[in-house]
Amino acid sequence: MTDRPTLEDIRRAPKVLLHDHLDGGVRPQTVVDLARAGGYRNLPAEDAEELRAWFTSAADSGSLERYLETFSHTVGVMQSEDALRRVAYECAEDLAADGVVYAEVRFAPELHTQTGLPLEKIVEAVVTGFAEGGREHGIRVGTLVTAMRHQARSMEIAELAVRYRDAGVVGFDIAGAEAGYPPTRHLDAFEYLQRENAHFTIHAGEGFGLPSIWQAIQWCGADRLGHGVRIVDDITDRDTDRPQLGRLAAYVRDKRIPLEMCPTSNLQTGAARSIAEHPIGLLRSLYFRVTVNTDNRLMSGTTLSEEFAKLVGAFDYDWDDLRWFTVNAMKSAFIGFDERLELINGVIKPGFDRLKWHGDRPLA
Numbered sequence: 001m002t003d004r005p006t007l008e009d010i011r012r013a014p015k016v017l018l019h020d021h022l023d024g025g026v027r028p029q030t031v032v033d034l035a036r037a038g039g040y041r042n043l044p045a046e047d048a049e050e051l052r053a054w055f056t057s058a059a060d061s062g063s064l065e066r067y068l069e070t071f072s073h074t075v076g077v078m079q080s081e082d083a084l085r086r087v088a089y090e091c092a093e094d095l096a097a098d099g100v101v102y103a104e105v106r107f108a109p110e111l112h113t114q115t116g117l118p119l120e121k122i123v124e125a126v127v128t129g130f131a132e133g134g135r136e137h138g139i140r141v142g143t144l145v146t147a148m149r150h151q152a153r154s155m156e157i158a159e160l161a162v163r164y165r166d167a168g169v170v171g172f173d174i175a176g177a178e179a180g181y182p183p184t185r186h187l188d189a190f191e192y193l194q195r196e197n198a199h200f201t202i203h204a205g206e207g208f209g210l211p212s213i214w215q216a217i218q219w220c221g222a223d224r225l226g227h228g229v230r231i232v233d234d235i236t237d238r239d240t241d242r243p244q245l246g247r248l249a250a251y252v253r254d255k256r257i258p259l260e261m262c263p264t265s266n267l268q269t270g271a272a273r274s275i276a277e278h279p280i281g282l283l284r285s286l287y288f289r290v291t292v293n294t295d296n297r298l299m300s301g302t303t304l305s306e307e308f309a310k311l312v313g314a315f316d317y318d319w320d321d322l323r324w325f326t327v328n329a330m331k332s333a334f335i336g337f338d339e340r341l342e343l344i345n346g347v348i349k350p351g352f353d354r355l356k357w358h359g360d361r362p363l364a
């Protein structure tokens with residue numbers, strides 16, 4: 001066996017990302033450029049590096065609601081087709097540079113209508129940016145369209161997801177403040193998607209607890225859970241070698257419902273106290289279908305490789321663990337089974353095996 005995976009090696013591993021927000025991963029310099037071009041005057045800093053620091057510290061608020069306030073600035077500069085396309089292109093480029101081979105990136109079309117752009121043009125611009133960036137940088141990026149849970153446009157957004165399902169949109173999601181806005185508020189949209197054989201994930205168990213997770217799965221029929229960290233509230237005897245799963249936790253594990261976990265983001269919003277205490281350690285040891293994600297690379301000052309490196313530091317994970325998380329993610333993606341299998345067997349397994357056996361020594 002080789003030593004612990006280093007950040008540099010992890011960057012070279014073929015990774016899969018299921019939970020990443022487009023408006024949470026804009027390059028600071030691009031925010032500055034787009035603000036200038038579009039006449040956005042509310043930026044808290046004009047210099048890219050200062051802006052980067054502002055986002056990470058403002059997002060470090062301990063509450064989901066305050067964390068979400070920082071998005072007004074990225075959303076504020078993403079109000080034209082050119083801006084959306086550029087941000088999507090750069091997102092594909094940045095993820096590819098981090099060694100991500102397949103990603104599902106989400107954004108909320110309804111937030112980008114401030115200058116009157118129709119929802120269709122907004123989706124088309126983003127999908128085009130991902131396709132161009134993906135082609136040039138060797139990564140596949142699928143789009144998830146998100147509806148904001150405090151608004152009332154989820155049905156319209158769900159229809160958009162179905163209309164663009166063969167043009168780059170692979171699924172649907174709801175996001176925003178969780179407390180006070182339960183998933184069942186959007187039940188009609190989820191029932192519509194189920195009738196259309198479409199896929200969706202729901203942010204649940206992040207800013208609110210078990211009732212939100214229960215509704216997302218048992219009322220709404222979510223295929224995956226965004227975060228889902230609070231599922232540990234349904235596990236007792238956690239510090240013993242025989243943790244007890246309640247009915248909901250057992251259901252989530254038995255049905256292999258994927259958890260899109262985002263460790264650093266959870267520290268910022270107060271959903272977890274430290275990486276070492278993050279529920280991902282327990283959930284992984286109990287073989288829940290755990291995946292590792294970034295959530296918002298700008299606000300959390302992170303990359304997928306850095307999330308993995310932090311977990312390696314806290315839980316002593318080795319290449320087999322990182323490969324397990326990655327295969328979990330690929331199995332849980334919203335593209336076809338044949339395509340998932342091809343990536344697992346043709347790209348992920350050989351890529352991780354090469355790193356495991358060669359470590360950071362040069363490959364022959």
Ligand SMILES: O=c1[nH]cnc2c1ncn2[C@@H]1O[C@H](CO)[C@@H](O)[C@H]1O
Pocket residue numbers: 021022023024064068071075106107108111146175176177203206265295296
């Ligand atoms: O961790 C999160 N929990 C809930 N909502 C979020 C999170 N991160 C981002 N958004 C929300 O999703 C919108 C579309 O991308 C963002 O504008 C933000 O309001």
Ligand SMILES: [Zn+2]
Pocket residue numbers: 019021175203226295
């Ligand atoms: Zn999220």
